[in-house]
Amino acid sequence: MQDRIDPEWMTEERRAVLRAVCDTVVPSIHRADDPDGFWARSGTDLGADAGTIHALAGLSDEQRSGLLGLIDALGAQGIVGASQESREALLTGVAQLGPMAAAGVGILTKLVLMHSYGLPCPTTGRNPMWKTLGYPARRLPPRPEPRRSCPSFPTATSS
16 A cells, blocks of 8 residues: 555565564455455555554664564564464464563554554555445545735825
């Protein structure tokens, strides 16, 4: 959904881990009764990985470093090749390691959810999940007409 950015700190390994996190938090679930594709779309289908990278780019170096450390740790634990059930257990287990780990997993999870369900597509202005959620999308106010200024000059009057 968003343009891909390639900051030097987002390696292909980290990108793969982030995609695995996105697809763990918002997995693709195949259902026969899915007319809008709501259940079939994964976090990466919705651009949550790109959106999360954009969000990470806006953090302070210290905050970003902490989350990248978490991403590296998840990668070292094998999240990329794991099953959905194993990835969910891994995120839960890491979150139980302590308050900082729980905060990091919570932040990543919230970023993925926000980018999956909340952000509109830049080309359509709508998120494909909104129809099933019953969200009508915000209506933007009409753009104001450009002001056309007609200069007026004072006339000389004699008294």
